[in-house]
Amino acid sequence: MAVAKKHEEVMELAKRRGFIWPSFEIYGGVAGFYDFGPLGALLKNKIIQKWREFYVVREGFFEIDSPSIVPEEVLRASGHVDHFVDAMVECQKCRSAFRVVDLVLEQTGKGIEGMSKEEMDRFVKEHKVRCSDCGGELGKIFDFNAMFRTAIGPGSQRVGYLRPETAQGIFIDFKRLQRYARGKLPFGVVQIGKGYRNEISPRQGIIRLREFTMAEAEVFFDPEDPHHPRFSEMAGEQLRLWRACDQIKDREQLTETTVEQAVERKVVCNELMAYYLALTKRFLIDLGIPNGVIRFREQTPGQRAHYSSETWDAEVSTERFGWVEVAGLAYRTDYDLSRHAQFSKEDMTIFSADKKRKVLCHVVEPSYGIDRPFYCLLEHSYVSEKERKYLRLKKELAPIEVGVFPLLNRAGMPEKAREVLEGLKSRGFMVEYDDAGSIGRRYARADEVGTPYCVTIDHRTLEEDTLTVRDRDATSQVRVKIEELPRVLRSLLCDEIPFSEAGEPVKKRSES
């Protein structure tokens, strides 16, 4: 119980202060769905904004926005219809459930993939396949479809699914996108949006959702030229890798290496993959996740998705859930483009001007969940000191940037405080006004949701147009002229100046 104390406290805070809570609560709730409250929505948007800075602004990738509902043929081509629908069977005695294909392979050595349900039933009976846990009799085979199925339009009832990944929207648009990129390789396309997976039994709160936000990038490149133009900038970055070969031998051993060495020693398949591993690490650190709790785990061949020939999961260690996958980097090869070429009969190749030949692009896919790092961030930001509990969020991520308080609710201070508030709002600051309870309580309320700075209007404000600015982490204050406040706050929020240089230091009462 003591083990997950931080998780319980941070989730209590998250619910109480409007970050996240279970969806559909007044109707009893539905497992696997969470709502983002006012502060949660702000924080989530700031995480997305940072992701855009990395991938859209700096990598120069194109962002698109395609539908969440996808017609069946797209997902047949992508392999999701075959790989998401698992024939399952349950033991009548001990109630264990198995994938039929796995169970049959294990007991008879025969692959029965592609059989109909009836054929599988017959096969299981003929070969006397039993429960591998208790040897019990097996029940009837049933389908478990991990995609949400729906109907498009009335009448024809064309089958559609809620997308299990945003990536397909990008592959479908490949021809238009490569024209937009004017034939230059490599180029990248991103999409941020909801993805849907009908989990059998979602637990672990916000870590395993049935509807979640993903941010995916598809990097298209010539397989004979898997280089990143700015690889040298990333070459020296240290990576902590847990290789598949070590996992198979049950070894917890991590490989510490630079990006460059990882490629040279063929630990990572190519330069692009290694580059995006490093970029992922930088992104997570930039969110405020400590370097020490980040590692990359290579998926073993059995764990990999059908489309991937090499996958690395970026994992963050948490108190409550252990190592949590927050991003997956998959080498999708030409799987998706060739499948869509085959199923749609469209030519998905691209003409390379410098190589004077047609190229079927390969794809490296950095794919991020947004909800999971959101949780990791809350857990790792939560600080519980003696009398103080607060979120030490990075300033640029804090949902509310500035609290504005009148020291007293009289003597013209509230009016002055409102003036300051409006001045900050009009300059684009996310501010919150609070005049309830003692000044200490208001600081505590602001600290709890990670507000980095609070300004207080006091007697001196009325006399000389200065006010105090308080730093969340140090709880120390400086006195600043009102006219300089926006500039000072902007510099502080961008980490351009240290707090001590923001203004004239204010002595704490207890110190004087």
Place this chain on the structure above:
RNA sequence: GCGGCAGUAGUCUAGCUUGGUUAUGACACGAGCUUGCCAAGCUCGCGACGCGGGUUCGAAUCCCGCCUGCCGCACCA
């Protein structure tokens, strides 16, 4: 999905074994007073038995179903 345990205001919680006045307390929140910089104090206020059914004169309490959560199994491409 299976088995075990659980669900009381915004949050935490007493009451449940042995059915019976107006469902306990704390914190939080709102209004007012107070307060001259770090969750102080005073007054007042808001606010709950997860949902549905059954047993009973009477159900937060006992029984059943559902939902949700926790633990174990399975699943997590």
